[in-house]
Amino acid sequence: MGEIGKILQYHFNIFGYSITVNVETIIMSWIIMAFLMIISLILYRTVSLVPNALQNLLEPLIEGFDNLIKDTLETDDRKFYALITALFIFLFLCNIIGIIPGCEEPTKDLNTPLGYGIMGFIIAHYSGIRVKGLKKYLLEYLQPFFIMAPLNLIGELAKIVSISFRLFGNIMGGSIIILVVSHLVHNLILPPFLYAFFGLFDGTIQAFVFAMLTLVYITLQVKE
Amino acid sequence: MHVSLIAASQYFSAGLCMGLGAIGAGVGEGFIAGSAAKGISRQPAMAGEILKMMLIGQAVTETPSIFALVISILLIFKSYSGSGVIEFSALISAGFCMGAGAVGCGVGCGFPGAAACEAISRNPRISNKIMRIMLIGQAVSQSTSIYAMVVALVLLFVIK
Numbered sequence: 001m002g003e004i005g006k007i008l009q010y011h012f013n014i015f016g017y018s019i020t021v022n023v024e025t026i027i028m029s030w031i032i033m034a035f036l037m038i039i040s041l042i043l044y045r046t047v048s049l050v051p052n053a054l055q056n057l058l059e060p061l062i063e064g065f066d067n068l069i070k071d072t073l074e075t076d077d078r079k080f081y082a083l084i085t086a087l088f089i090f091l092f093l094c095n096i097i098g099i100i101p102g103c104e105e106p107t108k109d110l111n112t113p114l115g116y117g118i119m120g121f122i123i124a125h126y127s128g129i130r131v132k133g134l135k136k137y138l139l140e141y142l143q144p145f146f147i148m149a150p151l152n153l154i155g156e157l158a159k160i161v162s163i164s165f166r167l168f169g170n171i172m173g174g175s176i177i178i179l180v181v182s183h184l185v186h187n188l189i190l191p192p193f194l195y196a197f198f199g200l201f202d203g204t205i206q207a208f209v210f211a212m213l214t215l216v217y218i219t220l221q222v223k224e
Numbered sequence: 225m226h227v228s229l230i231a232a233s234q235y236f237s238a239g240l241c242m243g244l245g246a247i248g249a250g251v252g253e254g255f256i257a258g259s260a261a262k263g264i265s266r267q268p269a270m271a272g273e274i275l276k277m278m279l280i281g282q283a284v285t286e287t288p289s290i291f292a293l294v295i296s297i298l299l300i301f302k303s304y305s306g307s308g309v310i311e312f313s314a315l316i317s318a319g320f321c322m323g324a325g326a327v328g329c330g331v332g333c334g335f336p337g338a339a340a341c342e343a344i345s346r347n348p349r350i351s352n353k354i355m356r357i358m359l360i361g362q363a364v365s366q367s368t369s370i371y372a373m374v375v376a377l378v379l380l381f382v383i384k
Contacts, residue, residue: 067352071352072352072356158371161370162363162366162367162370165374166363166370169287169291169370172294173291173293173294177290177294177297180297180301201283202283205279205284206283208280209284209363213360213363216356216359
């Protein structure tokens with residue numbers, strides 16, 4: 001029980017820089033990436049007009065996200081489509097992989113959600129600057145009053161904190177709760193239900209909320 | 225005597241944290257479920273959509289209480305070193321901070337969820353837009369509970 005907050009890390013030195021690696025996070029992320037790439041290759045080879053089983057399973061998901069993004073951005077331009085759908089699929093798999101014994105969710109480590117939060121922030125603002133031009137983008141920070149500039153700035157940074165910590169808190173919290181309650185009931189009866197609620201249900205919803213909020217932040221910047 | 229002071233403050237603040245943290249989500253999720261029932265009575269054909277919206281809204285409203293549960297569990301099951309008034313007050317205030325911070329956000333996130341369930345029954349065609357605005361509204365109203373969790377985590381992990 002004393003090892004709840006601890007993370008396995010490797011430290012090594014390259015060219016005089018000391019690098020710290022969170023082992024389980026990185027290995028799990030690679031496994032999920034490899035799985036997604038293999039599935040994509042299989043689908044790419046066998047895609048057809050009459051869908052086979054795997055294609056049938058994924059088409060509602062793809063169509064659903066297509067409609068969602070088209071409704072939100074109100075454009076037929078599919079520029080952000082790949083980003084948002086890939087983010088959802090990857091985070092969804094990250095959150096539910098905890099069900100497999102021995103596997104840990106990569107999103108349990110603060111680095112993963114924070115990384116994707118910062119990525120979403122940079123993409124949103126870069127797209128905003130490209131669409132609106134630098135001057136109009138900077139002028140928006142002075143709306144509605146001149147004085148509001150620091151508050152607007154803090155609000156933007158707070159979006160990164162909130163989106164990352166929401167995902168991190170839910171997933172890490174869920175895994176800690178599962179660990180502690182399973183220990184308390186000596187692993188009888190209760191753990192599968194905990195995994196179903198915190199792993200499957202909560203994990204899916206948080207992945208969806210993360211992807212949706214990234215889309216919303218991009219929309220807010222891109223659509224004036 | 226000093227070591228047990230820290231242990232005492234740990235357990236005290238763990239209870240405070242989860243006790244206060246359970247208030248907000250209970251009220252908020254109740255609002256959402258009540259409005260879902262009203263929405264289904266107005267538009268029985270949309271029962272599936274309303275159920276989906278209710279579950280998503282309730283899951284997002286649950287988040288501040290999950291944060292409070294995490295801080296409580298960290299308080300109960302981790303051993304804290306140090307002795308003296310600083311660690312004592314840091315542990316107690318960490319629990320109180322997260323617990324009180326989860327109250328308002330839990331209640332506040334219930335309002336958009338409740339309104340969304342009723343809005344779908346009035347205008348089923350735009351359910352995507354309604355879900356979007358509900359999620360944005362809930363995400364922004366949850367911000368302060370996230371700040372509370374950040375402060376509580378800093379308080380817990382700065383004293384080693």
